[in-house]
Structures are given as C-alpha cells and as structure tokens.
Amino acid sequence: MAISKTLTLIAILLVLVPLNHSFSSSSDEDLLPELINLRSQSPTGVIHLSDHLLRRILSAKSPRPFSFLIFFDAKQLHSKPELSLPTLKNEFSLLSSSFLANNPENNKIFYFTIEFGDSQASFALFGVNSLPHLRLIPPSATDLKKDSIQMDGSDLARLAESMAEFVEAKTKLTVGPIHRPPMISKKQMAVIIAAGLVLSPFLVKRVLSGGTLLHxxxxxxxxxxxxxxxxxxxxxxxxxxxxxxxxxxxxxxxxxxxxxxxxxxxxxxxxxxxxxxxxxxxxxxxxxxxxxxxxxxxxxxxxxxxxxxxxxxxxxxxxxxxxxxxxxxxxxxxxxxxxx
CATH class of the missing domain: 1.20.1300 (3 helical TM bundles of succinate and fumarate reductases)
Structure with missing residues (x-):
C-alpha cells in the first residue's frame, strides 16, 4: 500500500512539472502581445509600469525578446522647477510617440513610466534615490541594479534628442527623427490670418500716414x-x-x-x-x-x-x-x- 502511494505521488509530480513548464511558457508567450496591447491603448505609446507588471516582465525567460526604457517619476516633485520633471516626462512621451511613428512594427523596445507613489518597491529594486532618472533594461538583464543602464542626468538637458541618442547607442535600434508638434496649430494660424485680413486696411492706412512706431x-x-x-x-x-x-x-x-x-x-x-x-x-x-x-x-x-x-x-x-x-x-x- 505504501509503495502504491509512493508511485501515485511520483506520477502526480511527473504530471505537474510539465504543466508548470507549460504555464510558464504560455505566460512568456502572452507577455509580448499584452505589452503591445497596453502600448496601443496609450496615445503616446508609453505604458504605466506597476509593481505587478514589472514582476511579470522579470519572470519571463532571459533573454527577453525586447528591451524596455523606464522614466522614473514622482508627482510630489513636479513643483520643483530645478528638476523639470513635467518637461522631461513630456519629452519622454515625445520620444515614444516618435519611435512608434517611425517604426510602427518594431516591438524590440517598450517605453514605461513608473510613479514613486504607486511603486516604491520597484524604485528600491532599481536603487533609485534621486530624480530625474532614466534607465534602460536590456533583454538579458536579471539583476536590475547591475545589468540595467542608467542615462547620465546631465544629458537629459537635451531632452528627447539626447534620449533618442541614448537608446540608439545602447540598443542599436534606430529611433528616427523626433516629431515635435508645431508651435502654432492650424486653427491658431487660421485665426491669425483672418485677423490680419480684417485689420489690414486700418494698418495700411496708419503706415501710409507715417504715424506708427515703424517710422x-x-x-x-x-x-x-x-x-x-x-x-x-x-x-x-x-x-x-x-x-x-x-x-x-x-x-x-x-x-x-x-x-x-x-x-x-x-x-x-x-x-x-x-x-x-x-x-x-x-x-x-x-x-x-x-x-x-x-x-x-x-x-x-x-x-x-x-x-x-x-x-x-x-x-x-x-x-x-x-x-x-x-x-x-x-x-x-x-x-x-x-x-x-
């Protein structure tokens, strides 16, 4: 009877091990489509990184089929002008949207933002103790502190262009040109042109009379x-x-x-x-x-x-x-x- 129970336990273990391996492989295979789906839901392609999602990514087999770039943020520090966190965050979003516009089918890199108030445990994993902070995690990274690559904070002053150079240098991927929105929108330009046409007779009269600052x-x-x-x-x-x-x-x-x-x-x-x-x-x-x-x-x-x-x-x-x-x-x- 004891032998029968032992054989039964061995059989159960032999069945569970392949099942566990199958679940792990299935989870790894589902990760990339899930990230692509999350990226498609963001207007700029930037994904919000939570502690759970980070653990999910790190549990995937190394090397992973992608790298990921993380912008570390803290809303309570947005009021400090010397850090320029809102500006840098916008530039990071601009980098992500430009990469997607230039490489719509490229899934070799994903862009994440992580909030200190929501993910203090993840900040501790990376050893981040000051902002601004930008870090690239290569496909083969297993130790987040040792294997990830931090961007020099002084280079962040050049904004999206310097971030793009950093990505291209470390991943060998091509980001492409940064697509900045125009300073004046089409509607604003139309209003300016309309106002100019309406005021043009009055302005011409003043110029011809010689009573303007232009004289x-x-x-x-x-x-x-x-x-x-x-x-x-x-x-x-x-x-x-x-x-x-x-x-x-x-x-x-x-x-x-x-x-x-x-x-x-x-x-x-x-x-x-x-x-x-x-x-x-x-x-x-x-x-x-x-x-x-x-x-x-x-x-x-x-x-x-x-x-x-x-x-x-x-x-x-x-x-x-x-x-x-x-x-x-x-x-x-x-x-x-x-x-x-």
Whole structure:
C-alpha cells in the first residue's frame, strides 16, 4: 500500500512539472502581445509600469525578446522647477510617440513610466534615490541594479534628442527623427490670418500716414540690437530644444549649474552670457565707427578707442576660454611668417 502511494505521488509530480513548464511558457508567450496591447491603448505609446507588471516582465525567460526604457517619476516633485520633471516626462512621451511613428512594427523596445507613489518597491529594486532618472533594461538583464543602464542626468538637458541618442547607442535600434508638434496649430494660424485680413486696411492706412512706431528710428535701432543678441546667444536653439536656463548639480543637489561642460549643448544662461559679451563688442564697434569719429578732440578719441579695444579683447578672451573649457580645444595665435 505504501509503495502504491509512493508511485501515485511520483506520477502526480511527473504530471505537474510539465504543466508548470507549460504555464510558464504560455505566460512568456502572452507577455509580448499584452505589452503591445497596453502600448496601443496609450496615445503616446508609453505604458504605466506597476509593481505587478514589472514582476511579470522579470519572470519571463532571459533573454527577453525586447528591451524596455523606464522614466522614473514622482508627482510630489513636479513643483520643483530645478528638476523639470513635467518637461522631461513630456519629452519622454515625445520620444515614444516618435519611435512608434517611425517604426510602427518594431516591438524590440517598450517605453514605461513608473510613479514613486504607486511603486516604491520597484524604485528600491532599481536603487533609485534621486530624480530625474532614466534607465534602460536590456533583454538579458536579471539583476536590475547591475545589468540595467542608467542615462547620465546631465544629458537629459537635451531632452528627447539626447534620449533618442541614448537608446540608439545602447540598443542599436534606430529611433528616427523626433516629431515635435508645431508651435502654432492650424486653427491658431487660421485665426491669425483672418485677423490680419480684417485689420489690414486700418494698418495700411496708419503706415501710409507715417504715424506708427515703424517710422521711429530708435525702434529700429533697438530692434536690430535685439535681433543681434537673439542670434548670437543661441536663443532660437534654446526655444526649439526647450533648454533650461540652468540645471541641478547631481553631486550637490543644493547647487545650480549654469555652464555645461561638454560640446553639443548649452544651457540658457550660458547662451545669454555669450550673447551679452558679443553684444558688448558689437555696440562698441558701432559706437567707434558712428559716434566716436564725430568728436573733435583727438585725445578723447584715443582714450575711448583704447578703452573699447581693451573691453572687446577681454570679452572675446572670455568667449574663447569658455569654448576651450567646454570642448577641450584651444585657440593659438601665431606671428605672420613674414615677420620672422
């Protein structure tokens, strides 16, 4: 009788082991279609990652058929402007939607956001203790801390474009161009055109009568200075890329960084500083060529010219030093060969 019970238990175990393996394989096979379905339900393709879904993904056999990129978020920190979490989250969504638009049939990578208030256990698994934080989990990753790849926080200042470069470098996938929405929608453009057509007779009459600001030379002078400063400060680059004026120092959270060391990126404050130096040189040059030459005193002309040259030399030197600090490349002066 004992032998019969033993044989029965062995038979049950032999049956349960294949069934368990079958359930595991079935679960792994269902995971990818489930993620595709969750992605299709999101307008940007970003999936909300819960503790349960993360455990489900990690329980799949390694290597998994996909990588996944996680943006770690905390709603209670959205009010801190130095972190720029809402902006970075929008840029992450823009990265996901652009990837889907450029690669509609690509299921090799999925984009997730995880909320600290809902998934503190998952934050602990990754060892995340500061934000912003972006992490890529390769298909073969088993240890979330050691095998996953964290994106450098300083690179996040370049927003969706830097995130795309990070994904392409680490996964060898092609993200494609980032599709940003236009600054002015079609409806807004239609309203502007309609308002312009309605007001055009009145505006033309005012212009012809000569009673507008367009006939004031001082307005044109101020406008030209503004355009010059706007162009040399890289303000258009900052607007298009939505660059912050400054960023938080990751090594010292209480310290702000206004100048970023590294080529290919500049913060808003850095651009304004360079634009201010260039504008000083331009204004001094305009003053010397249009005002200083009208003075009768040669002594005053020489003193003012020497002062202007000294300030211009100082301003250009500061710009060169900044470029050398950012890129590591130096600028060297050489005497003309004919002087030797």
């Amino acid at each position: 004031d030379k001082h307005v044109w002078m101020a406008g030209s200075i503004f355009v010059y400063f706007f162009s040399v400060s890289g303000a258009m680059h900052n607007i298009i890329r939505k660059m912050p004026m400054f960023m938080m120092d990751r090594e010292d959270p209480g310290k702000l960084v206004f100048f970023y060391q590294g080529s290919g990126m500049q913060l808003g404050a850095e651009g304004f500083a360079v634009g201010f130096l260039y504008t000083i040189v331009g204004l001094l040059l305009a003053f010397m060529t249009n005002v200083l030459v009208r003075l009768k005193s040669r002594t005053v002309q020489r003193v003012v010219m020497l002062f202007a040259l000294f300030v211009s030399f100082w301003a250009v030197k500061k710009v060169i030093q900044l470029d050398n600090w950012k890129t590591g490349y130096g600028i060297h002066a050489y005497w003309p060969s004919g002087w030797n």
